[in-house]
Amino acid sequence: MTLILSNDDVDRLLTMDDVLSSLENAYRDLGVGKALNTPRVDLLVRGPKPLSVHGFKTMSGSVPGAGVASVRIDSDIVHWPEIAGGQRRVKIPSAPGNRYVGLVLLFSTRTGEPLAIFPDGCLQRLRVGATNGLGAKYLAWPDASVVGILGSGWQAGTQLMAMCAVRRIQRIKVFSPTAANRKAFAAEMEKTLEIEVRPVDSAEEAVKGSHIVAAATNSMGPVFLPHWVEPGMHLSTIRHSEIDGETLKKCDIVAIHHRNLAIGIAQAGLEKEVPEMEHGDYGRPDLQIDWNALPELSDLAVGRGPKRKDDRQVSCFLNPIGFGMQFSAVGARLVEKAKQVGAGKDIPTDWFTEAVHP
């Protein structure tokens, strides 16, 4: 049987510890050349209405240590409306029922068979959180207990869950531009984490005195100012645009998820429809650092990277882009747990296999 799982299954079955440990194992394999990733490729063509595109994104990864390979597929209708005076990249839920389309297909590296199919949304958010969590695990001050988080959206929750899983966090401050959002987020996370989460009125206030400062925004510009950086801090980002070169210069240690930020993009006559191509949202921005010299998360996972020397050093973990191996590793754990409790829908594996030599 091939399992069909839902986002609800993902959220219900996977703990942050599951995600952290399955990813950590995979990064260790990657660090010794025993796990693989393909580059992400985006195919962009004209979408159903003016200034929209269909983006077809695939990335795959193989983690034989967990017995799986996977491909993640996103089939998005994207446009770039003006929102609050700025241009935003917005996916339009155009599938039946006003839904989005993102899937992970998980296969066994032992038999080749399709093990499971599930949506990518909740897992994608968990793995971003856990990836930055591992960055903090390897780089942040061991006694870090105060987190300042910038952003109160979809990605912010798993960032906090991950930081709390890798350090004994006692206090959290949150800032995001809309007061109602940060208040609601703080209340919700305080309940989830059972730790004090306080909304604050400025980014600087969230940063001040924090041991870990995590950006989890969709900002097109830096959210830290260089002079906010304090001795001992660990900075964490999920987009390259959240930090600038001046702030990075204040860091003693900078590590990155992985150095290969290149995305294969093919597009068909869409120059005007795809602002990313002009705005440099893909690729390596000018952060005045030597990208090729940055240690990667897999280096840190196998103990090859730089280590924090004392409680005064400033560290930074950049996580501008993911890769397919994350979905394989976490997907394997998901299927293991789904089977334990009999979750999901079964489809005959024969529907997805064949008798003829492909």
Add this chain to the structure above:
Amino acid sequence: MTLILSNDDVDRLLTMDDVLSSLENAYRDLGVGKALNTPRVDLLVRGPKPLSVHGFKTMSGSVPGAGVASVRIDSDIVHWPEIAGGQRRVKIPSAPGNRYVGLVLLFSTRTGEPLAIFPDGCLQRLRVGATNGLGAKYLAWPDASVVGILGSGWQAGTQLMAMCAVRRIQRIKVFSPTAANRKAFAAEMEKTLEIEVRPVDSAEEAVKGSHIVAAATNSMGPVFLPHWVEPGMHLSTIRHSEIDGETLKKCDIVAIHHRNLAIGIAQAGLEKEVPEMEHGDYGRPDLQIDWNALPELSDLAVGRGPKRKDDRQVSCFLNPIGFGMQFSAVGARLVEKAKQVGAGKDIPTDWFTEAVHP
């Protein structure tokens, strides 16, 4: 609803004319930059038994003119046994029920939604045939009526179907090394095509006097000899190893499916397990030609390529590797026809979409 189709559906619903016309439209779009392909990527890791690998292959393509994008996924257990004194690349059907794993997922470029999932095997064979058929349509002598085919295996049947669809073929000769195989194949194809199909005792006999000579083998070495080439012939191959540089020199016109033969391969410590890497089965072989100067099928489709000037010129079409756009284009036609007759199994599209922003 998302349609689940089978290889039987593919064979029952699609005619060779369907495959030829849907591909021809897509190659015309490709020729003017309106269809897209990703490079094929293979991830190779250690397989379940010694000297075996798990190969995870993905390729995708977007054909907005047909309203679709697709990804083809193969999850293969491969080994290289010694067969009849030679090393052969053999896929092991290791999925439950001793089955292979190859899938196509088709998505709408208008809504993003998953339209269909089906195995790749029969469609892959049809599109190889049709691709070489289009090569013959654009390059072979218009009055070609005699085909010589080398090979009587899985790929040979669709080669003949395609050649018969693009030219008024009256006679076919077939050679393959095992007499029983070529006889059975000839009898079967004679029934299918309602044209005389005669097994012959040598490759040279199959070639002699034929207007179109189609190789459809898994040979690791050339199957034509240069001095067999006759004026007016059209040569057609499905593997680069089937032809050599000397034979190509006899050709006035040489075209190729597409010039980018590069496959992205990542592998994890497998040097000994993957003979392809030594044998050069991937990449551009030394055929003493200027690969970058070869016209592609999409050039021929939009009338940009070379044209046969007379019935004395020798033409050749090389089809060493496919790409994802083929599965999109033919998949769109398949779904159209499946809906007309109510074929396939329906799965709620909601199972493959999501409410959260991926």
